[in-house]
Amino acid sequence: MSAVERIRIDRYEPTAIEPRWQQRWAELGLYDTDLADTTRPKFYLLTMYPYTSGNIHIGHWYAKTPTDAIARFHRMQGENVFFPIGFDSFGLPAENAAIKNKIHPREWTLNNIDNMRRQLRSMGTTFDWNSEVVTCDPTYYRWNQWIFLRFLEAGLAYRASSPVDWCPNDGTLAREQVEGADRHCWRCGARVEKRELDQWYLRTTKYADELLDFSGIEWPEPIRIMQTNWIGRSEGAEVVFTTARDAHQPGGDELRVFTTRPDTLYGATFMVMSPEHPLVSKLTHPDRAAEVEAYVTAAGRETEIERMSTEREKTGVFTGSYAINPVNEERIPIWIADYVLAGYGTGAIMAVPAHDERDFAFAQKFGLPIRRVIAGPEISYKDVAAPLEAAYVSHDSKDRMVNSGPHSGQPARDGFTSIVATLENQSRGKAAVNYRLRDWLISRQRYWGTPIPVIYCDADGIVPVPDDQLPVQLPETVDYAGRGENPLKTDTSFVDTTCPKCGGPARRETDTMDTFIDSSWYWFRYLSPADADAPVDRRIEARWCPVDQYTGGAEHAVMHLLYARFFTKAMADLGLVHEREPFKRLFNQGQILGADGERMSKSRGNVEDPDKLVSRYGADTVRLFLMFMGPWDQGGPWSPTGIGGISRFLHRVWTAALDPHGIEAGDPESGVLPAGQDSAAAEKALRAAAHRTLRVVSDEYAELRFNTMVAHLMELSNLLMRYRGTEAAGSAAWNEAVLLLLLMLAPAAPHITEELWARLAEARGEESGADAKSSIHSQPWPAVDDAAAAESEREVPVQVNGKLRDKVMVPVGIAESELERVVLARPKIVAALEGRVPLKVIHAGGKLVNVVVR
RNA sequence: GCCGACGUGGCGGAACUGGCAUACGCGCUCGACUCAAAAUCGAGUGGCCGUGAGGUCAUGCGGGUUCAACUCCCGCCGUCGGCACCA
Numbered sequence: 001m002s003a004v005e006r007i008r009i010d011r012y013e014p015t016a017i018e019p020r021w022q023q024r025w026a027e028l029g030l031y032d033t034d035l036a037d038t039t040r041p042k043f044y045l046l047t048m049y050p051y052t053s054g055n056i057h058i059g060h061w062y063a064k065t066p067t068d069a070i071a072r073f074h075r076m077q078g079e080n081v082f083f084p085i086g087f088d089s090f091g092l093p094a095e096n097a098a099i100k101n102k103i104h105p106r107e108w109t110l111n112n113i114d115n116m117r118r119q120l121r122s123m124g125t126t127f128d129w130n131s132e133v134v135t136c137d138p139t140y141y142r143w144n145q146w147i148f149l150r151f152l153e154a155g156l157a158y159r160a161s162s163p164v165d166w167c168p169n170d171g172t173l174a175r176e177q178v179e180g181a182d183r184h185c186w187r188c189g190a191r192v193e194k195r196e197l198d199q200w201y202l203r204t205t206k207y208a209d210e211l212l213d214f215s216g217i218e219w220p221e222p223i224r225i226m227q228t229n230w231i232g233r234s235e236g237a238e239v240v241f242t243t244a245r246d247a248h249q250p251g252g253d254e255l256r257v258f259t260t261r262p263d264t265l266y267g268a269t270f271m272v273m274s275p276e277h278p279l280v281s282k283l284t285h286p287d288r289a290a291e292v293e294a295y296v297t298a299a300g301r302e303t304e305i306e307r308m309s310t311e312r313e314k315t316g317v318f319t320g321s322y323a324i325n326p327v328n329e330e331r332i333p334i335w336i337a338d339y340v341l342a343g344y345g346t347g348a349i350m351a352v353p354a355h356d357e358r359d360f361a362f363a364q365k366f367g368l369p370i371r372r373v374i375a376g377p378e379i380s381y382k383d384v385a386a387p388l389e390a391a392y393v394s395h396d397s398k399d400r401m402v403n404s405g406p407h408s409g410q411p412a413r414d415g416f417t418s419i420v421a422t423l424e425n426q427s428r429g430k431a432a433v434n435y436r437l438r439d440w441l442i443s444r445q446r447y448w449g450t451p452i453p454v455i456y457c458d459a460d461g462i463v464p465v466p467d468d469q470l471p472v473q474l475p476e477t478v479d480y481a482g483r484g485e486n487p488l489k490t491d492t493s494f495v496d497t498t499c500p501k502c503g504g505p506a507r508r509e510t511d512t513m514d515t516f517i518d519s520s521w522y523w524f525r526y527l528s529p530a531d532a533d534a535p536v537d538r539r540i541e542a543r544w545c546p547v548d549q550y551t552g553g554a555e556h557a558v559m560h561l562l563y564a565r566f567f568t569k570a571m572a573d574l575g576l577v578h579e580r581e582p583f584k585r586l587f588n589q590g591q592i593l594g595a596d597g598e599r600m601s602k603s604r605g606n607v608e609d610p611d612k613l614v615s616r617y618g619a620d621t622v623r624l625f626l627m628f629m630g631p632w633d634q635g636g637p638w639s640p641t642g643i644g645g646i647s648r649f650l651h652r653v654w655t656a657a658l659d660p661h662g663i664e665a666g667d668p669e670s671g672v673l674p675a676g677q678d679s680a681a682a683e684k685a686l687r688a689a690a691h692r693t694l695r696v697v698s699d700e701y702a703e704l705r706f707n708t709m710v711a712h713l714m715e716l717s718n719l720l721m722r723y724r725g726t727e728a729a730g731s732a733a734w735n736e737a738v739l740l741l742l743l744m745l746a747p748a749a750p751h752i753t754e755e756l757w758a759r760l761a762e763a764r765g766e767e768s769g770a771d772a773k774s775s776i777h778s779q780p781w782p783a784v785d786d787a788a789a790a791e792s793e794r795e796v797p798v799q800v801n802g803k804l805r806d807k808v809m810v811p812v813g814i815a816e817s818e819l820e821r822v823v824l825a826r827p828k829i830v831a832a833l834e835g836r837v838p839l840k841v842i843h844a845g846g847k848l849v850n851v852v853v854r
Numbered sequence: 855g856c857c858g859a860c861g862u863g864g865c866g867g868a869a870c871u872g873g874c875a876u877a878c879g880c881g882c883u884c885g886a887c888u889c890a891a892a893a894u895c896g897a898g899u900g901g902c903c904g905u906g907a908g909g910u911c912a913u914g915c916g917g918g919u920u921c922a923a924c925u926c927c928c929g930c931c932g933u934c935g936g937c938a939c940c941a
Contacts, residue, residue: 344940358939436940642880711878797874802922842921848873852921
C-alpha cells in the first residue's frame, strides 16, 4: 500500500457523523414503538425520568446511556422495545427560581425541558419521544387528582390532625424527607419542628405486609433490605394497663402499650408516655401540673433545638399517677419522657429497665427500681437478685424467666406465648404487630404542585371536586410575596369557589400534593399519554406491564420505589391496572461524584458538563468511557483521565474496518504473520477470537456488565490490528470478525458503528441508510458459531504443591493419565520435584494440574 | 449504636460456581516516525533478590479450612451508603 493511498482514508470525526445519524434515525422513526405489535415479545425498559433542573450532567449520562445500550441490545434480540422518557417537573426548585429570578415556574420549567430534550438527544439515545410525559402539564396532573379522588372514595386517602414535621421554609414534609440526627429538611437543610396540623394522608400502612413480600420481583438485595427495615414489622403484644385510683383522679383508664417482649412483663417497674399522649393532662397530679406542662412544651420545641446525639441524657417528669400491671397487680409510677415517640405503637410503653437499654438509662437517672426477670444460662439462682450493671438484652435460647410469679423457671421463649395467652384470657392484652412505616403525608404548602381536589364548605364539610370539574388548574398569575408562603393561599380567584353539593360559598384546598405522587404511576401514563378518558389504558397496560427493567439511583430506595409499589397495589385494588408490582427487574447504577469525591451539586461547583466532552470526543466515546469506568452499580468520583484510551480504541475500530491493508510506519513487525502461523491458521484464529468474544459479550450485555464487555471488544480490535497488513487482512474471516465487532459494539457506540456499517455496505455495492431495515440497529444479534469458537489445544498451568512451575500445551480432551505422563516428564517439573515422589496429582477438570509431594 | 456494600499495581479496574492474581484501559519508561513537537505505532512496566535462567513476597490486618483461597469460615481495622431512642 502506498502512503498516498492511505492518506485518502477519511479520518474518524465523530462530531461530523453523530448529528447526521441522530437526525436520520428520527426521520426513519426507528425507535417509535408500535405498542399494538404483538408479533414480537415486548420489553418495557424504563429509566428514572429526570427532574427538570435545567441541565443534563454527567450523572444523567451515566444513568441513561448504558440503559440505551440495553434498549438497543434487546431490539437486536428481536424484541419490541418500549423505552420512553419524560420530565419530573413539579417541585420546589422551580418555585425557588421563580422567586429569585422573577420568572414564572412554568416558564422556567418549560425552558429547562427544551434544553434538556436537546441534550438528551445528543446522547444518541433511542427514546420514544411520542410517549413523553410532563408532570406539570394539566393533562398529566388532572389524573393525579382523579386517582386521589378514587383513593378518597376507597378510604385510602384521609385527612387527619397530628403532629407533623414542619420546615420553616418548605412547610410540611413526609417523614422520609427529614434527614439526619439533627432532623433537617432534605431540600433546604433548615431544622424541622413538630406542628399539630390538619393534613392529607395516603394509607400506605394498609399494604405494609404486602410491601414486605418481594417474591416475583428481581430487585437488588440492599434495596429489599432497606425497604424491609423501613417498613419495620415487629411482632409482640399489646398489653392493657389500668390507671390506679388516687386522691386526684378516679383511675380505671386504660393505658395500652406495645411490647415485643411480653415475657418481661413482670419486670415492668414504671411506665412512660410520650409528651403528646392524650392522657397526659388527665393523669397529671395537680401538684405536678406546672412541671409537666413545662416539659411537654419544651418537648414540642425539642426537635428544632439541639438533638444531635442519640447518646443524649434521658429527660422526663413524673405525672404523680400510677398504673396497675395486669399480671401481678403491682402499682407502678407513670412518667412522661420524649424518648417515647407519639407516632409508634400506642405512644406509651411499659418500662423494663433490666432488659432494655433505654429504660435502664432512664431508671438509673431517676432512681427507679430495676428488676431482673430474664436470666441467661450463666446466671445461678443465687445471682438473680444481684444488681445489674447494664440491661440484659438477649434472645438466647437458654434464657429463662425469673422473678415472674408462676412463670419463673420457664424458658423465656415459651414465656412470650404463655403470657400473651394469660392476657388474652383476661382480656387484658393480645398478640399484636406493629410497623415503623407510617401513612404517607402528602400535603404540601407550595404552589408548584398538583392541587388537592377538595373543597371546604361550612355546610357540607369536605367535598370532593366532581370528576367533570377536573383538572383543578393552578392559576396562571400568582403573586410571590416571599418564601415560605403558599401564594395559592392569598389568591382569592383560586380559593373562593362554590360548594358542588349545596352551591353555597366555599373554599378550595390550597395545599398541593407531594411531587412523589407524580412519579408513583408515571410509567403507566407513558403507555397512553394522550388518553383523555382514563389515567391508564387497561388493555395496553395488561400487555406491557410490569416494566421489565427499571434503572435508576439507589437514593430512591425508601421513597419513590416504595411509593411506586404502594400505588401499583392500590390502583390494582381499584381495578385501574392488573399488575400488583410495578418493576420486575430493578438495577441501581452507582452515583458519579464530583472530582472532589463529594456529591455533585451546583453549590459545590463540582458539576461536570458533558457537552464539552461530547464536542471534543463525540457521544460514542463519552458513552463507552462511562461504561468502561467500572461496574455500573459502583459509580465513583468523576475523572476524565483515560477517555483518550476510549477515543484511540474507536479510531482503531475505524481503521480496522476501512483500512485493513495499511501498515503503520515505524513498526518492524507489522504486516507480518506471527511466527509459525500461515494465513489459514491466522484466519482460523481470527474467527475463533471473534466468536468467543461474541459468546462472552452477549452474556455481558444481558447481565449489564458493560465494563468487561468493552474490554473484550478492545481485545478483539487489538487482535485485528495485529493482523492488519498481513495476508489474513481482508480475508473472509477478517471481514466476518470486523462485522461481528461492529454488531457487538453497536448498542454501546451507535453512531460510529452505523457509519461504518453503511460505508462497508456501500463498498460492497449495496444500498445503505435508505431505510430503517438497513440500519445496523435493525440487524439481528449474531449467533455464535460453536465450531469456529472451539479450541483444539489448551494451555494447562502446572503447579507443584500449589506453586506455578510450568505450562504445557495439550490437545483438548486429553486423558488424565496421558496429561499426567506429559506433565511429569517436563524438565521444570522434574527439577521442582527434586527427586520426591508425587503423593497425589490433582487435575481440576483439565483446567490445571497440581502435583502434590511431601 | 444497628443494617448494608466495599477494601486487589502509581490510578480506574479484571479474575462469574475455590483452580495461572493483576485481563482491559490510564499513567510512566524506552524506542520508531519527525528538524522538533503533537498525533500514531512498537517494546517494557506489582515489590524485593539475581548479570541470567530463576527465586521469593504480595489481593486492608491476624488466624483457620483446603492439594489449592482475592474467592469459604472466625476475629479485627478502614472507607462509603442507609437508619436515628421504633419499645
